Amino acid sequence: MDKLIIEVRVNEYAPREGNRHIPYTADELGRDAAAAQSAGASIVHFHPRQADGAPAHGQGDYEAAVAAIRQHSGLLLNPTLGQITVGGSARDRLAPIEQLARNPALRPELCGIDPGSTNIDVFDSVTRRFRSGDRVYANSHDTLQHFCARLRELGIKPALACWSIPFVRSACALIDMGLIDDPPYFFFVCGEGGTLGAHPATAEGLRAFTDHLPRHRQLLWSVGCKAGNLFPLAMAAIAAGGHVAIGIGDYPYPELNQPSNAQLVEEVVRLARLVGREVASPDETRALLGIPEREFRSA
Numbered sequence: 001m002d003k004l005i006i007e008v009r010v011n012e013y014a015p016r017e018g019n020r021h022i023p024y025t026a027d028e029l030g031r032d033a034a035a036a037q038s039a040g041a042s043i044v045h046f047h048p049r050q051a052d053g054a055p056a057h058g059q060g061d062y063e064a065a066v067a068a069i070r071q072h073s074g075l076l077l078n079p080t081l082g083q084i085t086v087g088g089s090a091r092d093r094l095a096p097i098e099q100l101a102r103n104p105a106l107r108p109e110l111c112g113i114d115p116g117s118t119n120i121d122v123f124d125s126v127t128r129r130f131r132s133g134d135r136v137y138a139n140s141h142d143t144l145q146h147f148c149a150r151l152r153e154l155g156i157k158p159a160l161a162c163w164s165i166p167f168v169r170s171a172c173a174l175i176d177m178g179l180i181d182d183p184p185y186f187f188f189v190c191g192e193g194g195t196l197g198a199h200p201a202t203a204e205g206l207r208a209f210t211d212h213l214p215r216h217r218q219l220l221w222s223v224g225c226k227a228g229n230l231f232p233l234a235m236a237a238i239a240a241g242g243h244v245a246i247g248i249g250d251y252p253y254p255e256l257n258q259p260s261n262a263q264l265v266e267e268v269v270r271l272a273r274l275v276g277r278e279v280a281s282p283d284e285t286r287a288l289l290g291i292p293e294r295e296f297r298s299a
């Protein structure tokens with residue numbers, strides 16, 4: 001079985017009211033990445049944020065975040081494309097990544113794209129109301145083909161974020177079109193806490209994804225959980241040869257007393273060791289994903 005890739009999803013747009021360890025600024029992102037790497041992570045997914053936690057999607061914000069993470073760590077970078085989650089042209093949505101890629105010292109190794117569309121309104125089961133009613137995360141096939149073609153030209157590997165089986169099927173179509181280099185890297189999104197657009201974070205929810213992967217094709221998959229505890233699925237993924245994408249950006253883990261990202265990664269490493277699975281370093285992760293060596297090394 002391959003060594004385990006641990007991706008740390010450090011902040012999303014989560015507030016510090018839920019977990020005081022959420023990194024906001026570039027410097028905080030850099031230090032958090034360093035701690036997560038020491039604990040065993042090899043990829044970091046992050047959202048640039050302002051000092052007060054608001055989204056920060058200027059080009060300078062992206063560049064500062066990348067520079068700080070690279071200064072403090074050797075993690076592979078998987079920045080958000082989600083600065084325009086709802087609306088925006090394919091070209092606009094990719095613009096920050098295009099800019100980063102112009103500078104080899106800032107070019108990320110990975111970029112998440114979502115090969116499908118879904119409603120992202122959150123349902124509040126206490127009030128029995130949706131918190132919003134019009135949020136559609138739209139990713140047309142024209143947009144996806146543009147993303148895949150440009151990312152390949154930029155030398156950035158897409159992480160295929162699948163919220164349900166139709167996303168997996170569209171991803172397979174993009175692979176069949178020859179738009180994605182081997183081995184494809186799938187990221188299965190499960191959702192709790194009213195995230196109805198993703199599979200439930202249950203064994204059945206995960207198995208529905210893996211049952212619909214193409215057979216006889218070398219590929220990698222990881223699993224994460226929006227708004228819920230990932231550990232039951234992390235154990236299943238570790239045992240099944242999958243990989244784990246965890247972080248306090250997705251869920252504050254009150255049942256673990258609001259841990260840091262590094263503490264979550266330590267727990268995943270501990271689970272892997274229990275079943276004899278080793279953890280991949282950033283260089284080993286690069287090799288597993290077929291990503292070439294970086295031309296510049298700042299950390």
Ligand code: ZN
Nearest residue numbers: 012047080082
């Ligand atoms: Zn994100």
